[in-house]
Amino acid sequence: GLQSLESARHEVARLAQLIPAAFTVLALERGPVSRVDLGELVRSALERHGVRGVAVAAEVAWPEVEGDPELLGLAVAHLARNALAATRAAGADRPSPRVSCRAAGQGRVALVVRDWGPGLRTTNCRALVRLMISPGTGRPTVGLLTVERVVRLHGGDLGFETPADGGVEAVLTFPTA
Numbered sequence: 001g002l003q004s005l006e007s008a009r010h011e012v013a014r015l016a017q018l019i020p021a022a023f024t025v026l027a028l029e030r031g032p033v034s035r036v037d038l039g040e041l042v043r044s045a046l047e048r049h050g051v052r053g054v055a056v057a058a059e060v061a062w063p064e065v066e067g068d069p070e071l072l073g074l075a076v077a078h079l080a081r082n083a084l085a086a087t088r089a090a091g092a093d094r095p096s097p098r099v100s101c102r103a104a105g106q107g108r109v110a111l112v113v114r115d116w117g118p119g120l121r122t123t124n125c126r127a128l129v130r131l132m133i134s135p136g137t138g139r140p141t142v143g144l145l146t147v148e149r150v151v152r153l154h155g156g157d158l159g160f161e162t163p164a165d166g167g168v169e170a171v172l173t174f175p176t177a
């Protein structure tokens with residue numbers, strides 16, 4: 001009776017928070033496309049979004065990509081913030097998160113955002129990329145949903161890897177220019 005009603009009320013309140021967040025992510029559309037240097041896009045996105053403490057690989061050859069620089073930058077910023085939070089949660093003695101890239105075959109590039117956090121319970125994208133209420137803030141979490149939407153709008157994929165020496169690599173794979 002009363003317990004079921006309270007449970008239903010709680011669920012409706014949760015959905016009232018999640019639905020607008022879901023529509024915000026669904027409303028993302030690719031804007032004007034231009035050819036950009038991926039390394040420069042990463043550096044400018046981190047600066048524009050105020051993300052500090054993330055290293056950007058200098059020793060790799062950053063390819064050019066075609067895409068909406070604003071949306072791609074937003075995806076980079078979300079992943080970098082997640083990497084910072086995970087690394088900080090693991091302790092002060094960890095290396096800085098790092099953004100790099102590598103060839104992914106057949107005219108594709110993998111943008112890799114590496115953290116030194118505690119790792120993931122799974123690398124299954126369906127289990128990780130979902131809309132939920134953050135236990136820390138009480139607000140909807142849209143970062144990974146946004147990243148997945150952006151990369152799909154650019155003909156790419158999002159995946160996660162767990163390196164042998166710990167942490168997580170979030171990998172965006174999409175076509176080069």
